[in-house]
Amino acid sequence: MLGLGTLTFATPLALGALALLPVIWWLLRFNPPRPHAVRFPPFRLLLDLISREEQPDRTPWWLLLLRLTLVTLVILAVARPLLVHDEATGLTSERLLIVVDDGWAAARQWPERERMLNQYIDAAARAGAPVALAGTAPRAQPAGLQFQPAAETRERAAAFVPRALETDRLALLDRLQSELGGSGLQVVWLSDGLDSTDAIAFAEGLQELAGGASVQVVQTSPADLGLAVGPPSLEDGDVHVTIRRPSTEASAAALVRILASNGRSLAERPITFAAGANTAEEAFSLPLELRNEAARLEIAEERTAASVHLFDDLWRRKSVGLVSGASQELDQPLLSPLYYVSRALEPTSELREADDGGLGELLEQNLSMLVVADVGIIAREERERVESWVDGGGVLVRFAGPRLAGGNDDLVPVELRRGDRTLGSALAWEQPQPLAPFPETSPFAGLEIDDTVEVRRQVLAEPTPISTTRCGPAWPTAPRSSPRNGAATACSCWCMSPPMPNGRTCRCRASSWRCSTASSNWRRPRGWPQAKPPAHRPVPNRPGCRARVSTASAC
Amino acid sequence: MSPVTAPDTFQLRQRAENLASALPPMLVAAERIANAVIHGLHGRRRSGPGEDFWQYRSYSFGDSVQSIDWRKSSRSDRVLVRENEWAASHTIWLWASQAPGMAFHSHLADTTKRDRAVLLALALAVLATKAGERVGAIGSPHRPGHTGATLNRMAEWYASADGGPALPPGTPLPRYSAAVLVGDFLEPLDEITRRFSTLAANDVAGHVVQVLDPAEETLPYQGRTEFLEFAGAGRLMAGRAESLRERYQARLSEQREGLRDLARRLGWSFTVHSTGRPPQQVLLALYGLLVARRTHAGPQPGLGA
Numbered sequence: 001m002l003g004l005g006t007l008t009f010a011t012p013l014a015l016g017a018l019a020l021l022p023v024i025w026w027l028l029r030f031n032p033p034r035p036h037a038v039r040f041p042p043f044r045l046l047l048d049l050i051s052r053e054e055q056p057d058r059t060p061w062w063l064l065l066l067r068l069t070l071v072t073l074v075i076l077a078v079a080r081p082l083l084v085h086d087e088a089t090g091l092t093s094e095r096l097l098i099v100v101d102d103g104w105a106a107a108r109q110w111p112e113r114e115r116m117l118n119q120y121i122d123a124a125a126r127a128g129a130p131v132a133l134a135g136t137a138p139r140a141q142p143a144g145l146q147f148q149p150a151a152e153t154r155e156r157a158a159a160f161v162p163r164a165l166e167t168d169r170l171a172l173l174d175r176l177q178s179e180l181g182g183s184g185l186q187v188v189w190l191s192d193g194l195d196s197t198d199a200i201a202f203a204e205g206l207q208e209l210a211g212g213a214s215v216q217v218v219q220t221s222p223a224d225l226g227l228a229v230g231p232p233s234l235e236d237g238d239v240h241v242t243i244r245r246p247s248t249e250a251s252a253a254a255l256v257r258i259l260a261s262n263g264r265s266l267a268e269r270p271i272t273f274a275a276g277a278n279t280a281e282e283a284f285s286l287p288l289e290l291r292n293e294a295a296r297l298e299i300a301e302e303r304t305a306a307s308v309h310l311f312d313d314l315w316r317r318k319s320v321g322l323v324s325g326a327s328q329e330l331d332q333p334l335l336s337p338l339y340y341v342s343r344a345l346e347p348t349s350e351l352r353e354a355d356d357g358g359l360g361e362l363l364e365q366n367l368s369m370l371v372v373a374d375v376g377i378i379a380r381e382e383r384e385r386v387e388s389w390v391d392g393g394g395v396l397v398r399f400a401g402p403r404l405a406g407g408n409d410d411l412v413p414v415e416l417r418r419g420d421r422t423l424g425s426a427l428a429w430e431q432p433q434p435l436a437p438f439p440e441t442s443p444f445a446g447l448e449i450d451d452t453v454e455v456r457r458q459v460l461a462e463p464t465p466i467s468t469t470r471c472g473p474a475w476p477t478a479p480r481s482s483p484r485n486g487a488a489t490a491c492s493c494w495c496m497s498p499p500m501p502n503g504r505t506c507r508c509r510a511s512s513w514r515c516s517t518a519s520s521n522w523r524r525p526r527g528w529p530q531a532k533p534p535a536h537r538p539v540p541n542r543p544g545c546r547a548r549v550s551t552a553s554a555c
Numbered sequence: 556m557s558p559v560t561a562p563d564t565f566q567l568r569q570r571a572e573n574l575a576s577a578l579p580p581m582l583v584a585a586e587r588i589a590n591a592v593i594h595g596l597h598g599r600r601r602s603g604p605g606e607d608f609w610q611y612r613s614y615s616f617g618d619s620v621q622s623i624d625w626r627k628s629s630r631s632d633r634v635l636v637r638e639n640e641w642a643a644s645h646t647i648w649l650w651a652s653q654a655p656g657m658a659f660h661s662h663l664a665d666t667t668k669r670d671r672a673v674l675l676a677l678a679l680a681v682l683a684t685k686a687g688e689r690v691g692a693i694g695s696p697h698r699p700g701h702t703g704a705t706l707n708r709m710a711e712w713y714a715s716a717d718g719g720p721a722l723p724p725g726t727p728l729p730r731y732s733a734a735v736l737v738g739d740f741l742e743p744l745d746e747i748t749r750r751f752s753t754l755a756a757n758d759v760a761g762h763v764v765q766v767l768d769p770a771e772e773t774l775p776y777q778g779r780t781e782f783l784e785f786a787g788a789g790r791l792m793a794g795r796a797e798s799l800r801e802r803y804q805a806r807l808s809e810q811r812e813g814l815r816d817l818a819r820r821l822g823w824s825f826t827v828h829s830t831g832r833p834p835q836q837v838l839l840a841l842y843g844l845l846v847a848r849r850t851h852a853g854p855q856p857g858l859g860a
Contacts, residue, residue: 035781035792041656041668042741042771043784043791045806049799050791060778 010080010126017075024071028064082126091127095147096120097176097185099206101192102135102160103167104305108226110162113190116218117157120188125150129186133157134176136167136202145179164305167192169202176209185209186216193220194246222247227254227299228306230279234315238283239291243271243299245278254299258284261295268300292316318349318368323359325375325403337373337401345371358382363389370394374401377409386411400459414461432456568710571677574834578842580685609640644701647683647845648728648759649709650693651676652738653719655786661770664830668766671830672737673713675764678838679735679845680706693723693734722750730757735841737764739771744813751821761823762844765814769831774803 009015040046098120100106106113124131130147133156148156187210189203206215227250230242241256252275257268267290271282286294294315299307322345324338333339342351349369354362359382363370370386372378375398378386390396390411398404398412408416432454438444611627614634624637657669680690684701691699695712699705721742728734734754740747740763755761769775776796783790793799811827818825824844828837 035779036776036796037781037783038776039659039785040771040782041659041739041768041785042803042807043782043787043789044741044743045810046782046791046793046799046803047789049802049806050793 008082008126010082012079014075014079017078018072021068021071025064025068028067091120091123091129091186093128094184094186096124096129096131097134097180097187097209098131099134099136099172099176099187099189100160101167101169101190101194102137102162103192104162104164105167105192105194105226106190107162107164107304108302109220109224110303114157114160116190117160118154120190121150121154121157124153132180133160134172135160135163136169136172137163137165138168138171142175145176162304167194167196169196169198170205173202173205177205180209184211186213188216188218191217191219193222193225222249223251225250226302226304226307227251228304229256229297229299229309232297232309232311235283237288238285239294239297240281240283241271241297242279242281245273248273248276248278255301256282256284256297256299258286258294259296259298260290260293264293266290266294288317319352319365320345320349321352321354321362321365321367321370322373323354323362323370323375324373337399338371341371341373341399360385363394367394369397371397371399373399374403376403376405376407378411383409383411405459417460417462564707564711564714567673567677567714568681568706571674571681571706571710574674574678574838575681575685577835578682578838580682580687607640609638611635611637644687644689646689646691646699646729646732647679648691648693648699648732648734649676649680650723650734650736650738651713652721652740653713653716654721654738655718656721656739656741657766659768659771659785660830661768661775663769663773663775666830668739668768668830671828671834672764672766674834675737675766675828675838675841676735677706677710677713678834679841680709682842683845693728693736694719722747723754725750725753727756728754728759730759732757732759733845734759734761735764735845736761737766739767740765740814741810744810744817747814748817751817751823755821755823761818761821762826762841763814763818763823764826764828764837764841765811766828766830769829772804772807772829774800 098117100113100117121131129150131150131153132145132147133153134145187206189206191199203215203217207213225246228244228246230244232242233240239258243254243256245251253270253272255268255270258266260266267284267286269282269284271280273280292315294311297309297311322338322342324336338353342353345351352362352365352367359378363385367389370389386394386396396411405416405419407418434451435449435453435455437449438447611624612635614623614628614636618636622636622638624635627635627637651669651672653669657672658667660667660670676692683690684703684706687701689699689701690705690709691697692709692712695709695716697705697708697712700708721738722740723734723736723738736751736754751761751763774796776793778796780793780796781790782793815825817823826837826840826844828834
């Protein structure tokens with residue numbers, strides 16, 4: 001294949017016939033053109049004028065030129081010119097490896113990328129080169145790298161889609177090196193234009209694969225790279241949105257909008273990058289109700305996964321009901337059991353305290369969580385409502401206190417020993433203990449423990465010899481199916497207590513309140529001890545033992 | 556004689572009538588009128604059948620009693636006979652060349668030479684018959700006449716005749732008649748001289764009209780051109796036709812001068828007409844030549860290019 005810019009010839013040998021043009025020119029020049037015949041009455045008069053010996057006439061130059069042009073065009077047509085407007089030129093019939101960045105950044109100009117990919121495959125088909133395709137996005141089960149004829153590769157190329165993942169080029173490079181390893185490859189890299197610190201190493205690796213030959217890299221121009229939106233933050237009730245651009249050549253402004261889950265636009269605002277800056281920030285001030293509805297933050301007309309942020313529950317203010325049994329302590333608010341609870345929950349949730357209507361009225365307000373602080377025994381009718389509310393998926397958190405220690409109902413995960421255990425008193429046998437660090441798997445992981453915190457009093461669970469089990473130092477996973485589905489399929493124990501010092505573990509006990517069957521669905525969470533937890537054992541279906549998920553447990 | 560039915564004949568006559576309609580009847584000027592009994596408008600300056608008064612003379616034996624002018628005779632002692640001037644008609648012989656070469660028409664003209672020649676002849680015939688002159692076609696089997704039927708026959712004959720001699724036949728025409736010869740006259744001058752001399756032998760006044768195509772006058776061809784003889788198989792290759800042009804035009808004017816000379820010698824007129832131009836021009840010129848007053852005695856000056 002001979003290439004002249006975008007013009008290529010499928011059979012360039014035919015161009016050799018152009019060498020015959022001078023000969024044709026010479027022949028045409030001395031071959032007089034066909035005369036123009038005229039029947040002419042004054043023939044006799046002409047007879048006297050023209051001598052019989054006629055001289056050969058020259059072909060007019062324009063006719064000669066026209067004929068030579070025709071011959072030239074015929075020769076060019078035989079050489080089958082192909083006018084290909086693409087960059088995929090210069091391919092030989094060697095094996096062609098096309099590496100496509102199909103991570104999130106490629107999504108923005110994916111049609112263009114697909115077109116380029118098809119151009120390379122077409123060019124390979126013209127050159128008769130077998131083609132292998134590889135994507136840099138990580139895959140659970142990478143497809144094999146085999147070289148196939150270009151026509152078959154076309155179908156595979158059509159199945160390529162950008163993934164909302166970060167590219168892992170070096171992993172692909174390892175695979176390529178181990179599977180291909182050889183030499184004499186033609187390598188084309190359709191890059192997404194982002195250097196995730198591995199581009200140079202990857203390019204060098206590709207060049208090794210190409211056996212030192214050059215690697216064709218098709219790169220998105222910096223101006224065409226997509227924008228990304230960073231995780232928004234909430235400050236002073238405003239949603240602060242940061243958007244980033246990969247280069248200062250990229251677009252200087254973007255329209256950022258916040259959408260509700262039904263696609264309704266809640267806020268929309270253009271954000272402009274300052275000259276030379278790669279990040280821009282803007283605060284969206286939304287009323288609480290709208291902010292609770294926000295489901296999606298996106299940059300308009302961007303198609304990459306990086307241009308979207310999904311708001312999770314973190315962004316919703318939950319309504320939390322607070323109940324304490326200490327109404328008489330109102331005159332000493334700092335001693336109220338709810339004091340610290342409300343201080344802790346206030347920034348993120350809407351707190352509703354039980355007023356005269358009591359618990360029942362509180363539960364009617366669609367609570368997300370109910371915090372019961374130091375209430376020993378919940379009244380019978382209220383308990384039933386709380387039970388049914390918990391069955392419906394509500395989270396009941398009980399904080400212990402003197403009242404709870406004094407006597408409890410059965411809305412606790414374990415049976416508690418009456419009376420609290422006091423450490424460090426004259427009669428106690430242990431010193432007050434500081435808190436041990438939270439293990440990695442705990443929901444409290446990462447919390448810094450204040451050294452001044454000491455555990456002086458404890459509410460202990462009643463040790464039950466039958467079904468005592470170690471509730472591991474970990475946070476067991478939540479049941480796989482949502483309790484709201486009505487049937488819990490696993491039983492698990494949430495150990496809410498802080499880990500005990502000295503490596504001691506808390507114990508929790510399966511009692512009539514907590515467990516259910518469906519052991520087959522139970523999976524041992526990571527970090528759990530090898531011993532089978534009792535929940536795994538089938539518990540006989542006793543009447544009244546409903547499938548439940550325990551919500552909180554004190555150990 | 557079959558009546559005129561062929562559409563092209565009718566059309567031919569119609570066109571001739573149209574062409575002639577712009578001109579008054581053409582009474583041909585004739586110095587001498589043939590001694591014919593056919594009634595016409597040419598006074599013979601002698602007594603005879605006619606409408607205009609010529610003379611009174613004494614009755615002599617043998618005169619018809621009806622011819623006596625009784626009113627005139629009553630004024631004198633003699634019996635006078637009224638005689639009118641003998642008015643006779645003149646005969647115009649028309650000849651339009653039917654030679655194959657006359658069928659030529661180039662891209663510069665929209666009609667063939669033959670068409671134009673026949674049209675001219677017929678238009679003259681129409682004009683002449685309006686004035687009571689007799690017209691006849693040289694070479695046709697029909698006798699000359701001065702009626703519409705004559706015109707029809709003439710048109711029919713011209714329309715049907717295909718191919719013919721390039722020159723009028725060398726037979727003498729009747730005495731004192733006029734002849735209008737329309738053709739391209741590209742034959743050798745010697746031959747033309749011989750024919751014309753025979754025609755002019757009986758004191759025939761002739762008018763020669765040379766009809767040529769514009770291409771024949773200018774030779775507008777260029778480049779390598781092969782000229783073919785129109786009727787024969789002769790062919791002539793010109794490498795560059797444009798180089799011939801000047802010599803050809805000189806040769807053509809030489810032929811034309813020869814014709815004009817010949818006409819002058821015979822006392823005839825010579826007119827040149829190109830088919831690229833409208834026929835009215837040449838018809839008007841011919842009309843003027845034919846009706847020229849007697850005062851211009853002697854040979855008519857030839858018109859021509």
